[in-house]
Amino acid sequence: MKSPGILDHAFGAAYAKRLGGLPGAATTALDALRQRARVTLGTDGLPGPKLEEWRFTPLRGLAKIPFIPAASAEDIEVSDVPLSVPKIAGAARIVLVNGVYRPDLSDQDFSGVSVSPLSTKNVDGRELLGHLATPSAAPLVALNTAYMAEGIALHVHGAAKPIHLVSIGASGAEPAAFHPRVLIVAEANSSLTLIETHVGLPGQPYFSNPVTEIVLGSGAAVRRYVEVAEDADAFHLATTAVAVAENATFEAFHLGLGGALVRQETHVAFAGTDATVKLHGAYALSGKSHHDFTTVIDHHVPSCKSNQIFKGVVADDAHGVYQGRIHVARDAQKTDARQLHKALFLNRGPKVDCKPELEIYADDVQCAHGAATGEIDPDHLFYLLSRGIDPERARNLLVEGFLADAVNEISDETVRDVFVGQIAGWLKKRGVQS
Amino acid sequence: MATRETAAAVKDIEQYKYGFVTDIESDRAPKGLSEDIVRFISAKKDEPEWMLEWRLKAYRYWLTLAHEEPTWAKLHYPKIDYQDAYYYAAPKQQIKLDSLDEVDPKLLETYKKLGIPIKEQQILAGVAVDAVFDSVSVATTYKKKLREMGVIFSPISEAVKTHPELVQKYLGSVVPYTDNFFAALNCAVFTDGSFVYIPKGLRCPMELSTYFRINEKNTGQFERTLIIADEGAYVSYLEGCTAPQRDENQLHAAVVELITLDNAEIKYSTVQNWYPGDAQGKGGIYNFVTKRAACRGKNSKVMWTQVETGSAITWKYPSCILQGDGSSGEFYSVAITNNYQQADTGTKMIHLGKNTRSKIISKGISAGHANNTYRGLVRVGAKADDARNYTQCDSLLIGSTCGAHTVPYIETHNPTAQTEHEATTSKISEDQLFYCLQRGMTKEEAVSLIVNGFCREVLQTLPMEFAVEAQKLVGISLEGSVG
Numbered sequence: 001m002k003s004p005g006i007l008d009h010a011f012g013a014a015y016a017k018r019l020g021g022l023p024g025a026a027t028t029a030l031d032a033l034r035q036r037a038r039v040t041l042g043t044d045g046l047p048g049p050k051l052e053e054w055r056f057t058p059l060r061g062l063a064k065i066p067f068i069p070a071a072s073a074e075d076i077e078v079s080d081v082p083l084s085v086p087k088i089a090g091a092a093r094i095v096l097v098n099g100v101y102r103p104d105l106s107d108q109d110f111s112g113v114s115v116s117p118l119s120t121k122n123v124d125g126r127e128l129l130g131h132l133a134t135p136s137a138a139p140l141v142a143l144n145t146a147y148m149a150e151g152i153a154l155h156v157h158g159a160a161k162p163i164h165l166v167s168i169g170a171s172g173a174e175p176a177a178f179h180p181r182v183l184i185v186a187e188a189n190s191s192l193t194l195i196e197t198h199v200g201l202p203g204q205p206y207f208s209n210p211v212t213e214i215v216l217g218s219g220a221a222v223r224r225y226v227e228v229a230e231d232a233d234a235f236h237l238a239t240t241a242v243a244v245a246e247n248a249t250f251e252a253f254h255l256g257l258g259g260a261l262v263r264q265e266t267h268v269a270f271a272g273t274d275a276t277v278k279l280h281g282a283y284a285l286s287g288k289s290h291h292d293f294t295t296v297i298d299h300h301v302p303s304c305k306s307n308q309i310f311k312g313v314v315a316d317d318a319h320g321v322y323q324g325r326i327h328v329a330r331d332a333q334k335t336d337a338r339q340l341h342k343a344l345f346l347n348r349g350p351k352v353d354c355k356p357e358l359e360i361y362a363d364d365v366q367c368a369h370g371a372a373t374g375e376i377d378p379d380h381l382f383y384l385l386s387r388g389i390d391p392e393r394a395r396n397l398l399v400e401g402f403l404a405d406a407v408n409e410i411s412d413e414t415v416r417d418v419f420v421g422q423i424a425g426w427l428k429k430r431g432v433q434s
Numbered sequence: 435m436a437t438r439e440t441a442a443a444v445k446d447i448e449q450y451k452y453g454f455v456t457d458i459e460s461d462r463a464p465k466g467l468s469e470d471i472v473r474f475i476s477a478k479k480d481e482p483e484w485m486l487e488w489r490l491k492a493y494r495y496w497l498t499l500a501h502e503e504p505t506w507a508k509l510h511y512p513k514i515d516y517q518d519a520y521y522y523a524a525p526k527q528q529i530k531l532d533s534l535d536e537v538d539p540k541l542l543e544t545y546k547k548l549g550i551p552i553k554e555q556q557i558l559a560g561v562a563v564d565a566v567f568d569s570v571s572v573a574t575t576y577k578k579k580l581r582e583m584g585v586i587f588s589p590i591s592e593a594v595k596t597h598p599e600l601v602q603k604y605l606g607s608v609v610p611y612t613d614n615f616f617a618a619l620n621c622a623v624f625t626d627g628s629f630v631y632i633p634k635g636l637r638c639p640m641e642l643s644t645y646f647r648i649n650e651k652n653t654g655q656f657e658r659t660l661i662i663a664d665e666g667a668y669v670s671y672l673e674g675c676t677a678p679q680r681d682e683n684q685l686h687a688a689v690v691e692l693i694t695l696d697n698a699e700i701k702y703s704t705v706q707n708w709y710p711g712d713a714q715g716k717g718g719i720y721n722f723v724t725k726r727a728a729c730r731g732k733n734s735k736v737m738w739t740q741v742e743t744g745s746a747i748t749w750k751y752p753s754c755i756l757q758g759d760g761s762s763g764e765f766y767s768v769a770i771t772n773n774y775q776q777a778d779t780g781t782k783m784i785h786l787g788k789n790t791r792s793k794i795i796s797k798g799i800s801a802g803h804a805n806n807t808y809r810g811l812v813r814v815g816a817k818a819d820d821a822r823n824y825t826q827c828d829s830l831l832i833g834s835t836c837g838a839h840t841v842p843y844i845e846t847h848n849p850t851a852q853t854e855h856e857a858t859t860s861k862i863s864e865d866q867l868f869y870c871l872q873r874g875m876t877k878e879e880a881v882s883l884i885v886n887g888f889c890r891e892v893l894q895t896l897p898m899e900f901a902v903e904a905q906k907l908v909g910i911s912l913e914g915s916v917g
Contacts, residue, residue, distance in 0.1 A: 330835070333834070352846045358839060358841075360829070360838050362834060374851070
């Protein structure tokens with residue numbers, strides 16, 4: 001279905017003109033990829049509201065803003081990592097500012113993994129770029145591929161030291177857009193823990209459009225923990241595509257704490273048997289924040305497991321969305337696939353939309369999904385109050401307890417503690433405001 | 435001799451049980467659809483001017499939708515040529531009858547084959563039958579008795595003339611002609627259906643029932659049913675369908691509108707057993723139905739129960755708009771697809787009033803090469819304080835070539851609302867099957883028993899006489915799916 005090409009209005013031709021030389025412009029492979037994506041983008045445009053996948057997340061607000069390429073805004077200066085970015089003990093930091101790798105702010109002591117900016121001449125596995133996240137039928141991937149600024153490639157050889165990827169967004173006098181690209185190739189039996197923090201500086205709205213491709217070899221284990229705490233006016237539309245080979249394990253957790261419009265879309269395709277995917281997330285939204293979790297899990301092969309637990313808290317006029325699709329192909333017998341979404345309302349005003357979808361073509365499978373919404377149980381609150389806990393703390397405890405179901409799925413203790421801390425911080429900030 | 439009889443009987447069973455054609459000369463409109471056909475139908479029905487105007491408006495609107503036939507459902511079928519169908523066919527018999535003895539014996543025999551012994555029903559079951567044969571209601575019984583109590587139960591074409599004020603007030607008020615492609619088509623060319631009005635405070639003493647039957651070759655069936663339960667009224671309405679065997683696909687686009695005022699309740703039960711096509715997926719009915727209830731009054735209630743075993747294509751979403759405070763909607767569904775059948779069915783529960791309740795229990799069973807989709811929406815509006823919803827949809831797959839899909843939409847715009855959705859997909863467990871087999875059951879009996887157990891929650895909500903038929907149907911529909 002062709003969607004309205006709203007790209008033309010906001011940052012179509014003008015955007016391309018101001019683009020200048022993209023990093024790695026001379027690299028033939030990159031240029032060809034960009035060229036193809038530009039053609040797709042030209043015909044498909046940005047997704048309109050009539051597109052089923054985008055019915056809960058309209059991009060009208062985004063389309064109105066005349067973004068310029070962040071790379072061409074010379075007045076942006078970021079000299080330090082914001083204090084809100086947590087320090088992860090034992091992890092090497094990589095910093096991207098508006099999608100561009102900043103060696104001056106990044107650590108260099110990696111082990112078990114080679115890190116190279118995409119514009120580097122010889123990048124291991126660069127030929128895999130664009131294979132998982134394909135521009136056709138995914139307008140935002142097309143947008144990213146057409147204008148991807150610098151990105152990085154992580155090639156994991158063995159048991160790698162954890163990496164903390166920090167993406168900082170900032171606009172100058174004009175709203176800026178950037179399109180970070182990350183490629184992760186995990187060799188057979190290698191392992192990596194990747195923590196990502198997406199933050200931004202206040203000011204003009206900015207638009208972050210990251211695309212991440214993750215290829216897991218047989219027996220590889222990748223854990224990816226993403227925190228999105230963008231500026232209140234910022235747009236963040238992220239797409240992740242993952243391919244999981246036999247016996248590999250992919251664990252992901254997404255934490256959404258803010259941004260004007262955030263969407264985290266994850267596509268997982270099982271490529272080998274006996275693989276496991278855990279895809280969990282939580283959101284805590286206030287103000288006019290909109291957060292959308294979209295997941296598509298393709299069980300093409302037998303005997304794989306996938307589990308999804310998403311929990312969210314919404315306050316003020318926020319809007320939470322979860323739409324997940326599990327597809328079990330004819331041959332994918334012995335599949336075990338589960339999805340759960342629960343949302344908690346903190347006041348009158350927010351909206352929660354949920355669409356957990358099962359599409360099953362094999363009979364010997366275990367598939368289940370659940371969804372529920374509600375508000376804080378007055379009995380629970382009363383229980384805590386009657387034990388002398390003050391109302392605000394009691395409510396916060398219940399919210400933390402509610403989100404804990406999802407957060408506890410994080411297998412890395414250090415990261416779990418950090419994320420619990422971030423949620424507590426969100427509650428504290430909110431407590432002061434109300 | 436006995437052997438030959440048995441052989442014949444077996445052959446008979448193999449055939450679609452209700453696959454026969456009654457040869458009655460019918461009065462039909464020329465093939466195709468145009469304003470003239472709409473006028474023809476209206477004239478044939480001797481309708482007042484306002485009714486024709488409404489039909490024409492609907493027809494003109496439908497024309498603007500020419501390229502907007504819904505495609506979002508998980509259904510695959512060749513493009514329907516709407517000009518290649520007859521839109522009106524009526525049995526010749528038009529004379530008003532005093533008793534059943536005057537009814538064409540051929541018609542009566544058809545009913546017998548269908549298992550509708552009208553006379554027996556009158557005496558035993560206390561069910562008033564408004565039998566729709568093709569498009570015109572032929573025999574209406576118990577009418578007098580109901581009339582005495584103030585119940586209006588008549589063909590809608592008659593109600594247009596006898597109770598125009600009620601029809602004009604309510605027709606299209608729940609499903610307007612602008613609602614969707616098939617509803618617009620229905621508004622333009624509907625031929626007949628049932629009209630029920632239950633007056634204030636009356637609990638309808640008997641279950642009302644209509645048997646629909648497609649008979650004429652290539653005749654689209656466009657039924658229109660309108661049921662109004664006035665304040666404090668209650669009615670249980672049964673709808674059952676069987677259709678003769680056909681090679682060509684037959685289009686069926688019905689509209690059912692239910693309206694409940696304060697404290698009223700409507701229970702609407704359907705057993706749908708249209709011809710599903712043969713084992714190769716040839717033929718079968720295309721069933722595109724718009725069913726919707728408006729719970730307008732306080733504490734009013736609508737309960738939909740459906741057992742969908744027939745049709746090649748089922749596109750059907752009986753819905754409830756819960757407008758009145760404290761109103762409630764329930765939806766119980768069993769959808770069985772076998773061979774190449776496709777069903778995309780579910781419900782919509784729109785919570786608008788305070789303290790509204792909804793419950794959805796859906797059981798989908800898929801066998802052979804069939805695809806079975808549950809598609810449902812639960813929406814809680816910003817003003818629907820303390821709304822509650824519980825949804826459970828379970829799918830059962832029999833064999834590895836079928837598909838079962840679940841597409842629920844849950845949209846909550848109110849903090850005090852509680853919505854719950856659960857869904858599972860499974861197959862018949864080897865243990866259960868083994869347990870039955872070692873007790874001497876055949877595999878088919880075992881499957882029928884297990885599947886009946888799987889559907890029990892839904893079948894229990896059917897009125898008794900329907901429940902018995904439905905249980906048998908569940909077994910029959912899955913014949914040949916295991917082996």
